[in-house]
Each structure stands twice: as C-alpha cells, then as structure tokens.
Amino acid sequence: MSTTITATHERVDDIPAIIVHLKNMRVAELLDTHFQPNGNWQGLSLGGTTVVWLAFILSEGDHRLYRVEPWVTAHQRTLSRCIGRKVTPRDLTDDRLATILDYLSVAERWGAFERALNQSVLRVYDLQGRVARLDTTTAAAYVTPEGLFQLGHSKDHRPDLPQVKVSMSVLDPLGLPLTTTVVAGQTADDPLYLPEIAKVRQSAGTTGLTYVGDCKMAALGTRAEIVAHQDYYLCPLSAKQMPEAELDCILDPVLRDAFAPSAIRLPHADGTLDETDEPVAMGLAYTVDLSAPDQSGQSQTWQERRLVVRSLALAARQEQSLRQRVARAVTELNALDNRKQGKPRLSDEAAASHAASAILAKHRVEGLVTVTVTTDVHEYVKRRYGTRPATTVRSERVRVWAASNEVTLAHTVRRLGWRVYATNHTAEALSLAQGVAAYRSEYLIEQGFGRLKGRSLALTPLFLHNEQRVVALICLLSIALRVLVLIQFVVRRNLQQADATLKGIYPGQPGRSTAQPTTEMLLLAFRGVTLSRIKVNGQLIYHLTPLNTVQRRILALMEVPLGIYAGLVT
Known part of the structure; x- marks a missing residue:
C-alpha cells in the first residue's frame, strides 16, 4: 500500500513573541475604541489588522504596504492562532492599510489614543519614570510646494533633500516614546517643545516631571512656562x-x-557611587534669579541653578583637534617661503602677512601661533663684461617663520570642554553629578531615532507620497518603537534582578554573554523556528521546530508564555 505524504512549511520566527507584547499593550483594543471605521469595514477589525501590520514591520523591518499581503499569506496559521481569530490575506491588502493610515491621520483621535496607550503601558509595565526627554529628528522625502516636505536644517546632514520633521518625547530610564508630532521640514525646533511638553503632561496626568532637552529648549519663555x-x-x-x-x-x-572645581563621578548601573573611580568631569554651580512671562503673559519668578561643567573626555578630544590644527598651520606657514618649481614667490612682507593670516583663519588658530615675517637682503657685484660696466645687484627674499605660542595655547586648552547647563531643581533634588548623569543619558532618545530611521523600523527612505499617510505612518512606527523599547526593558530588568547574563544570542560567538541585550538581538534568536503542515494519507499533522534552551530562556525573560508557540500545533 503506497503512502501519500505532502508537506508545507511556515516560518514562525519571532511573530508570536511580538504579538504577545502588542496584546499586553492593548494596542488592538485601544485602536478599536478610538478609531471607528465606516459600516463597509469587514473581516479583521481595524485594531487587529494594525497589530498584524505592526508584527510585519517589527519582524521584517519594512514599512512598504504592498509587501504585507504576501507576508500574511506565508504566515496565515501563525497569525490566526496568535491573534485569536482567522486572518486572511484580504484583511491586509495595501488598499486597506492605506485606509488605516487615513484613520490614524486624524490628529484629535490619535492624540486621545496615544494618551490611553501611554496610561495602559505605564500601568501594565509598572513604570514610574519622572524624567522625560525631548528632541527632534528629520526624515527625507519628496518635495511638496507649501506642504510638509520642505528644505531645512537636516539632522542627517543632507540639507539638499526635502524633509519632514518629527518631534518626540520619551520616558526615562528606558527611552519609551510618549508623544510624537510631525511638522513641516523647515520648522524651527524652538516652538515645538512647549506643545510636546503639554502633551506629556496631559498623558502623565501629573506635574513635577523633569524635562531634559538640548539648547533649543532653553529659550527663556519655554523655561518660564515649565x-x-x-x-x-x-x-x-x-x-x-x-x-x-x-x-x-x-x-x-x-x-x-x-x-578648584568639584570632581564629578557618575554612579554605576546599580546606582552606587565609588569615590575611587576616575572623574568624568569637573564642575561648579551657582544660582541666579530669573523673571519672565509665561505663555499666558503672567510673570514668573524663580531661582535657576547654573551647572558649569567641563567634560574631561570632550576637553581631551578638543585639545587633540586643536593641537593638530596648530601643527598643520605651523607646517603650512613655514613652507610659505619654500622655493618650488611653479610656485609663485612672496613679493613682499605685506603679501606674506596676508597669506599667513589666511592660513591661520583656515585652521582657526588665530592668536595661538607666532608668525615672524622678515626680508633677507643679499648684495653682490656683477663684474664687467665687454662694454657693460660692473654693477651691484640687490636681491630680496621674504622669509616666514612660525611656531606655536605655548603660553596662549596652554591657556586655551584649559578653557576647552566647558558648558553651562540650566535647571530649576534645588541642589538637594539634583546634585551636580546627578545633573551631568541625567543629561548624558540623552542618547536614549537618539537611540530611538536610530531605530526609527534605521534597519529596525526603516522609516527612511519614505515610499509614501500622501502627506497625511506619511504622518500616520510615523505615528504607527512610534507604536512599533514602543514594542522594541519595552521588550528590551523587561529583559534587562529581569536579568538585573537575577544578577545574571544571557549568552547564545551573538552569531558565531555562542559563549559570549551580556546583561544588556537589545531587542533586535533577542528577536533574531528565533529565526528558523518553523511550523510544518504534514499530510499523511489524508491525516493532518502539525510540527513545530523545538525551541532550544536559549530561546526558552529568552521567552522567560520577555515574560512570554511558552504556550504561545505550543498553541500553533494544537
């Protein structure tokens, strides 16, 4: 008797783990509450459809709409089991996804949804942060007259490309996005801070938060409003x-x-401070009285502490750069009077001084290099020849000598690396070292921007032309960014509580361990987990690639039940 066997395979990978966290955040439920589609909507709900789309973005690092439908076709059973209802490719056509973006682009509804999502996440993940960070980034797109995509100062060093600007606030210590605002690319940063702060205040439902930003947030009116x-x-x-x-x-x-300024040492990861550690900075603090009107016109008076800090690492880098510029300038200056074929000679001391000034300006070392210009005069007698009488010939050669001015250079080096920070915290609430540590964590929001525009979420390059849909897509990606941040936070918190490390997630380095894994590394560990559908003489059997020890431990650290994978075969 012959046996007929047919088999199909479906990649599962990290999809179940992603969807579990989206469910914990109540994304689908909150979307369905705040965005009501019209009566023609059929199949999977708007919230459920968006969750599947977010799973695609997080798993594939791709925001292109037309790629989602074939992906759903290839992962239909996995998605249906994880979502809890049947998911079909027609639920995620590019037309339907574009319609979802149209719904998400309504600012009032998105604002209400974002506030509800923040409150849900803060409660579910027990987050008690009291510090919010604010910053902006840009994303290049297509130019539109009088639209969002305009030429402006580019954070990606491409001012030649039209762009859209994204203002975002995140919560310390994990860098969790709280609010997202999209504005035209040429908009200045300064007026974006207060609206973003107001949205954070509304989401948190409390006052007394500390807002950390760059110097664009330091406008006096902004400080008065805070x-x-x-x-x-x-x-x-x-x-x-x-x-x-x-x-x-x-x-x-x-x-x-x-x-003598105070030595500043940063606390360790566990919050302890070791006085034997090398200082990272030197600093001092003083207080000034300020008075300025807030947005309502009412005068505000307060005491502001100024933290005057010298970063030793920054000062060392600046000193190295300065000494290199001085050395290059001295070399060029001393070569001014060198004779070389095809090189014009210095005509007089005025021309030499002008050339020397240009070199000093080019290297930005005015006052740090001593330049001496002299003229060598040489006379000799040219003997008589035939009817030509003997004559005295006079030749002149302009000389340039340069050397670094060590006294001025030493004084300038001591001046490097200093910066002043402003805060209305008292010294008891925010010490000098705490202020330095707080601002040095600004990388948290930059890390989020890197994920938003990098391989993880791939906002850029933008493939959408409709402005409203671009705004909605950026808002949608901010939800995906929350997932990346929360998974990373939960895993690192559990590792810290257990005083443990995780190994087996570095390709080619199975013995390498870390206590600070990234979400991208964790999700990559699930690549290759496959669901097989085997039919033997009409009998259907499902088989899932057994999870290895590392994958099981990662799920435990993520607080994802193993049953989410086991349920795919039952």
Whole structure:
C-alpha cells in the first residue's frame, strides 16, 4: 500500500513573541475604541489588522504596504492562532492599510489614543519614570510646494533633500516614546517643545516631571512656562544665552587657580557611587534669579541653578583637534617661503602677512601661533663684461617663520570642554553629578531615532507620497518603537534582578554573554523556528521546530508564555 505524504512549511520566527507584547499593550483594543471605521469595514477589525501590520514591520523591518499581503499569506496559521481569530490575506491588502493610515491621520483621535496607550503601558509595565526627554529628528522625502516636505536644517546632514520633521518625547530610564508630532521640514525646533511638553503632561496626568532637552529648549519663555506648571527642566545654554565673555568671567577664578572645581563621578548601573573611580568631569554651580512671562503673559519668578561643567573626555578630544590644527598651520606657514618649481614667490612682507593670516583663519588658530615675517637682503657685484660696466645687484627674499605660542595655547586648552547647563531643581533634588548623569543619558532618545530611521523600523527612505499617510505612518512606527523599547526593558530588568547574563544570542560567538541585550538581538534568536503542515494519507499533522534552551530562556525573560508557540500545533 503506497503512502501519500505532502508537506508545507511556515516560518514562525519571532511573530508570536511580538504579538504577545502588542496584546499586553492593548494596542488592538485601544485602536478599536478610538478609531471607528465606516459600516463597509469587514473581516479583521481595524485594531487587529494594525497589530498584524505592526508584527510585519517589527519582524521584517519594512514599512512598504504592498509587501504585507504576501507576508500574511506565508504566515496565515501563525497569525490566526496568535491573534485569536482567522486572518486572511484580504484583511491586509495595501488598499486597506492605506485606509488605516487615513484613520490614524486624524490628529484629535490619535492624540486621545496615544494618551490611553501611554496610561495602559505605564500601568501594565509598572513604570514610574519622572524624567522625560525631548528632541527632534528629520526624515527625507519628496518635495511638496507649501506642504510638509520642505528644505531645512537636516539632522542627517543632507540639507539638499526635502524633509519632514518629527518631534518626540520619551520616558526615562528606558527611552519609551510618549508623544510624537510631525511638522513641516523647515520648522524651527524652538516652538515645538512647549506643545510636546503639554502633551506629556496631559498623558502623565501629573506635574513635577523633569524635562531634559538640548539648547533649543532653553529659550527663556519655554523655561518660564515649565516653571508655571510646577515642572522642572534641565538643558544646556546656547552661546546666545551664555555669551563667551560671560562664561570667561565665570571661569576666571578657575583658570587663575583661585577656585578648584568639584570632581564629578557618575554612579554605576546599580546606582552606587565609588569615590575611587576616575572623574568624568569637573564642575561648579551657582544660582541666579530669573523673571519672565509665561505663555499666558503672567510673570514668573524663580531661582535657576547654573551647572558649569567641563567634560574631561570632550576637553581631551578638543585639545587633540586643536593641537593638530596648530601643527598643520605651523607646517603650512613655514613652507610659505619654500622655493618650488611653479610656485609663485612672496613679493613682499605685506603679501606674506596676508597669506599667513589666511592660513591661520583656515585652521582657526588665530592668536595661538607666532608668525615672524622678515626680508633677507643679499648684495653682490656683477663684474664687467665687454662694454657693460660692473654693477651691484640687490636681491630680496621674504622669509616666514612660525611656531606655536605655548603660553596662549596652554591657556586655551584649559578653557576647552566647558558648558553651562540650566535647571530649576534645588541642589538637594539634583546634585551636580546627578545633573551631568541625567543629561548624558540623552542618547536614549537618539537611540530611538536610530531605530526609527534605521534597519529596525526603516522609516527612511519614505515610499509614501500622501502627506497625511506619511504622518500616520510615523505615528504607527512610534507604536512599533514602543514594542522594541519595552521588550528590551523587561529583559534587562529581569536579568538585573537575577544578577545574571544571557549568552547564545551573538552569531558565531555562542559563549559570549551580556546583561544588556537589545531587542533586535533577542528577536533574531528565533529565526528558523518553523511550523510544518504534514499530510499523511489524508491525516493532518502539525510540527513545530523545538525551541532550544536559549530561546526558552529568552521567552522567560520577555515574560512570554511558552504556550504561545505550543498553541500553533494544537
């Protein structure tokens, strides 16, 4: 008797783990509550469809709409079992996904959904952060007259490309996105902070938060508005708000060795501080009284602490760069009077001085290099020849000599690396070291921007042309970014509580361990998990690739039940 066997295979990978976290965040439920489609909507709900789409984005790192339908076809059983109802490819056609973007583009509804999502996430994951960070980034797109996509200052160093600007706030210490706003590419950063802070305040439902931003947030009106709501700020002051002359006056006692700044050491990951550690910075603090009107026009008066900090690493880098520029300038200056074929000679001392000034300006080392210009005069007698009488010939050669001015250079080096930060926190609430540590964690929001525009979520390059849909897509990707941040936070928190590390997630390095794994590394560990559908003489059997020890441990650290994978074969 012959046996007929047919088999099909479906990649499962990291899809179940992703969907579990989307369910924990109540994404589908909240979307269905705040976005009501019209009566013609059939099949999977708007929220359920969006969850499947987010699973595609997180698993594949691709936001293109037309790629989703064939992906659903290839993962239909996995998606249906994880979602809890039948998922068909027609539920995720590119037309339906575009319609979802149209719904998400309604600002009022998105704002209400985002607030509800934040409250749900903060409660479910027991997050008690009191610090919010704010910053902006840009994404290149297609130019549109009078639209969102405009030429402006590019955070990606491509001012030649039209762009859209994204303003975002995140919650410390995990970098969880709280609010997202999309504006035209040429919009200045300064006016974006207060609306974003107001949205954070509304989502958190409380005051007393500390807002950390760059010098664009340090506008006096912005600081006054934060004070008016009993909140706090920490931001560096720009050269306009803290002129060089004023900073020189503050640093004068330090540079004269009349005052010794405090050594600043950063706490370890567990919060402990070791006084034997090498300091990362030196600093001092002083207080000023400020008064300015808030947005309502009411005058606000408060005490502001100025943290004057010298980062030792920054100062070392700046010193190295400065000395290299000085060395290059000295080399070029000393070569000015060298004779070389095809090289014009210096005509006089004025021309030499002008050329020397240009070199000093090019290397930005004016006052740090001593330049001496002289003229060598040589006379000799040219003997008589035939009827030509003997004559005295006079020749002149302009000489340039340069050397670094070590006294001025040493003084300039001591001035490097200083920056002033402003806060309305008291010294008891935010010490000098705590202020430095808080601002140094600004990489958290930059890491989120890197994920948003990098391989993880692939916002750029943008393939959509409709402005409303681009705005909605960025908002949708902010949900995906939340998933990446939360998975990473949960795993690292569980590793820290167990005082353990995780190994087996580095390709080609099975013995390498880490206590700080990224979500991308964790999800990659599930590549190759496959669901097989085997039919033997009409009898259907499902088989799932057995999860290895590392995968099981990752699921435990993620707080994802093993049953989510086991349920695919039952």
